[in-house]
Amino acid sequence: MTATFPDLHMPPRLLVPGATPADLATHHQRYGPPAQVDPEILLRTFAESGLTGRGGAGFPTYRKLVSVAEAGRRTGRAPVVVANGAEGEPASRKDRTLLRLSPHLVLDGLQLAARTVGAGEAYLAVEDGATWLESALAQRTADPLPVKVVRLPRSFLSGQAAALARYVSGGAALPTHQRPPVRERGVHRAPTLVQNVETLAHLALVARYGADWYRTAGTPAQPGSALCTVHVPGREPRVVEAPYGLPLGRLLPLEGARAVLVGGYHGSWIPASEAAELALDAGYLGAGVLAALPVDRCGLAETARVLRYLALQSAGQCGPCLNGLPRIAGAFRTLAAPGPQGTVRADLARWSGLVEGRGACHHPDGTVRLVRSALTTFAAEVDAHARGHCTATDHRPLLPVPEEG
Amino acid sequence: MSSETLWYANRATGAVCLVLFTIVVLLGIAVRSRTRLPGLPRFGTMSLHRTLSLSATAFLALHISTAVVDGYVDITVVDVLVPFVGDYRPLWLGLGTVALDLVLAVLVTSLLRERLGHRTWRTVHRLAYASWPVALVHGIGIGTDTGADWMTWLTVACVAAAVAAFAARLAHAARAARRTPAALLRTAEGARP
Amino acid sequence: MSTAQHIDIDRTVCQGHGLCADFLPEHIVLDEWGYPLVDGAPVPAGTVRRARRAAADCPVLALALIPVRAG
Numbered sequence: 303m304t305a306t307f308p309d310l311h312m313p314p315r316l317l318v319p320g321a322t323p324a325d326l327a328t329h330h331q332r333y334g335p336p337a338q339v340d341p342e343i344l345l346r347t348f349a350e351s352g353l354t355g356r357g358g359a360g361f362p363t364y365r366k367l368v369s370v371a372e373a374g375r376r377t378g379r380a381p382v383v384v385a386n387g388a389e390g391e392p393a394s395r396k397d398r399t400l401l402r403l404s405p406h407l408v409l410d411g412l413q414l415a416a417r418t419v420g421a422g423e424a425y426l427a428v429e430d431g432a433t434w435l436e437s438a439l440a441q442r443t444a445d446p447l448p449v450k451v452v453r454l455p456r457s458f459l460s461g462q463a464a465a466l467a468r469y470v471s472g473g474a475a476l477p478t479h480q481r482p483p484v485r486e487r488g489v490h491r492a493p494t495l496v497q498n499v500e501t502l503a504h505l506a507l508v509a510r511y512g513a514d515w516y517r518t519a520g521t522p523a524q525p526g527s528a529l530c531t532v533h534v535p536g537r538e539p540r541v542v543e544a545p546y547g548l549p550l551g552r553l554l555p556l557e558g559a560r561a562v563l564v565g566g567y568h569g570s571w572i573p574a575s576e577a578a579e580l581a582l583d584a585g586y587l588g589a590g591v592l593a594a595l596p597v598d599r600c601g602l603a604e605t606a607r608v609l610r611y612l613a614l615q616s617a618g619q620c621g622p623c624l625n626g627l628p629r630i631a632g633a634f635r636t637l638a639a640p641g642p643q644g645t646v647r648a649d650l651a652r653w654s655g656l657v658e659g660r661g662a663c664h665h666p667d668g669t670v671r672l673v674r675s676a677l678t679t680f681a682a683e684v685d686a687h688a689r690g691h692c693t694a695t696d697h698r699p700l701l702p703v704p705e706e707g
Numbered sequence: 708m709s710s711e712t713l714w715y716a717n718r719a720t721g722a723v724c725l726v727l728f729t730i731v732v733l734l735g736i737a738v739r740s741r742t743r744l745p746g747l748p749r750f751g752t753m754s755l756h757r758t759l760s761l762s763a764t765a766f767l768a769l770h771i772s773t774a775v776v777d778g779y780v781d782i783t784v785v786d787v788l789v790p791f792v793g794d795y796r797p798l799w800l801g802l803g804t805v806a807l808d809l810v811l812a813v814l815v816t817s818l819l820r821e822r823l824g825h826r827t828w829r830t831v832h833r834l835a836y837a838s839w840p841v842a843l844v845h846g847i848g849i850g851t852d853t854g855a856d857w858m859t860w861l862t863v864a865c866v867a868a869a870v871a872a873f874a875a876r877l878a879h880a881a882r883a884a885r886r887t888p889a890a891l892l893r894t895a896e897g898a899r900p
Numbered sequence: 901m902s903t904a905q906h907i908d909i910d911r912t913v914c915q916g917h918g919l920c921a922d923f924l925p926e927h928i929v930l931d932e933w934g935y936p937l938v939d940g941a942p943v944p945a946g947t948v949r950r951a952r953r954a955a956a957d958c959p960v961l962a963l964a965l966i967p968v969r970a971g
Binding site: 610614627628629632706 | 886887888889891892894895896898
């Protein structure tokens with residue numbers, strides 16, 4: 303199990319350090335009874351708090367709730383709420399850690415979100431395992447809406463909103479063309495709210511303690527806190543809770559680091575010097591992954607391994623993605639080792655331009671973001687490889703990439 | 708119009724239907740395989756497929772009406788739509804009726820394609836693969852010209868064309884199924900810079 | 901006054917038949933793999949007829965004309 307690190311960057315909210323999984327009694331002891339608030343007041347509180355989504359897009363949560371509620375009224379179909387704990391990002395552990403240690407915060411938030419949008423059905427989506435969820439749910443006899451646990455096949459795209467809605471409806475866990483979007487027509491053709499489990503946990507606390515309390519962490523422009531999965535070589539990945547605005551240099555040690563991967567495999571590489579002063583911000587945090595690349599490793603080789611994985615994880619539905627991502631991964635592999643590069647850089651630029659925005663989901667877009675940031679941050683290494691040498695001395699794989707098959 | 712004239716017309720339109728529907732099947736498979744006909748724009752294949760299918764249907768209507776109108780054989784309007792209930796050679800005629808029913812389903816769903824959506828349309832359109840052989844067997848079984856040289860050659864040519872096209876269709880589907888991200892990645896990694 | 905229309909392609913069903921590029925060459929070109937590159941501009945009134953033909957004739961009904969949302 304991933305240990306929550308004793309480093310405290312703020313008074314703990316979602317995860318109590320060193321804690322064991324909380325049962326319902328412990329949960330109520332720690333946080334008090336669940337909030338009993340009118341949906342209208344809840345929405346206003348969420349709006350005032352400035353809470354944004356923790357699934358990667360960073361969209362204001364209250365706006366999402368409002369649009370689903372509105373779609374429900376307009377179509378006359380009771381909305382569906384799906385708590386998204388699928389966490390397809392291999393380098394991220396925050397959602398499964400949260401579900402392990404504080405499941406009742408997530409489940410409180412799920413009930414609150416359901417009440418706010420007027421939902422008739424609730425689901426909790428996770429990848430395989432998490433067998434304790436059913437017993438956590440069984441303890442909650444006071445919940446107005448029963449929650450069905452849905453287990454998804456392990457894949458990068460399983461947590462994508464449309465893929466999730468499709469799977470819960472009985473289809474494949476693959477993205478769909480969102481016309482209309484999932485918030486208007488999703489699970490069983492009803493307006494569907496897909497919300498990350500961490501966002502739901504924050505919702506549960508905001509409902510209890512209010513918007514002003516939520517804003518005691520973070521900055522006026524970016525209130526609140528987020529869970530991050532921190533990867534430092536030589537240590538187990540750990541999940542930490544940090545306020546927005548905290549400089550990244552305080553979250554992970556950057557001496558001896560060449561660069562930091564921020565966000566996840568759809569994120570960006572940033573040079574360590576820049577990262578040290580960068581304030582934690584929802585705008586780039588994505589899935590909350592922060593991974594330090596030591597000076598003695600090759601960022602291009604790491605990126606090539608990730609790109610290979612991303613290409614294999616393409617749903618294979620959209621022509622540009624199916625054709626472009628494998629070619630991008632193949633070309634980047636050439637850059638990843640010292641040797642002649644031919645037309646690779648021009649090919650990468652062309653293919654990146656061709657796949658961006660031309661899929662049903664953002665998989666190609668995120669992949670292109672990673673490619674471009676790698677080419678910028680590791681530009682010197684690309685040149686070195688072209689001239690036949692690599693500055694890295696340690697070639698062991700660093701970032702977690704699931705095995706094929 | 709004498710019964711003999713109607714009979715000749717029925718046989719002639721039957722043969723024309725065989726040829727036209729065979730070409731329609733070939734064109735349908737060409738559309739699906741993204742085959743470009745020489746000299747025509749891409750939408751030409753689709754246009755031709757559609758136009759010829761309507762022409763073939765027109766000849767089919769003639770073929771059927773000459774049979775119904777002809778007093779020499781007892782084929783009623785009911786026999787046109789309901790298979791195997793007629794007095795005249797119920798098995799072979801019935802197969803013709805089955806083929807017509809399938810063609811009607813394909814035709815109606817194609818006219819309403821945009822309304823029905825691609826998936827529904829595609830499921831019904833696959834019945835076309837069944838209607839062609841059923842119609843062929845109908846023709847061979849009931850046909851008065853079976854055994855005549857020209858008819859035999861015509862039939863052999865159409866069967867050969869349809870079988871070849873169907874084999875190409877299966878090969879295309881197999882190739883498409885193999886085009887997975889993993890397969891494309893293997894190809895990309897094999898490529899030299 | 902009619903609302904402007906723009907071209908929307910369901911890329912999960914698009915197979916790169918390319919008929920749309922034939923009908924709307926000023927809006928659509930095909931990329932190196934045969935898939936449509938759409939310029940995203942609204943379709944002017946004079947072109948709408950061809951665009952509707954493109955939508956009707958697409959072998960997989962991937963192309964649709966949808967009204968541009970204001971705001």
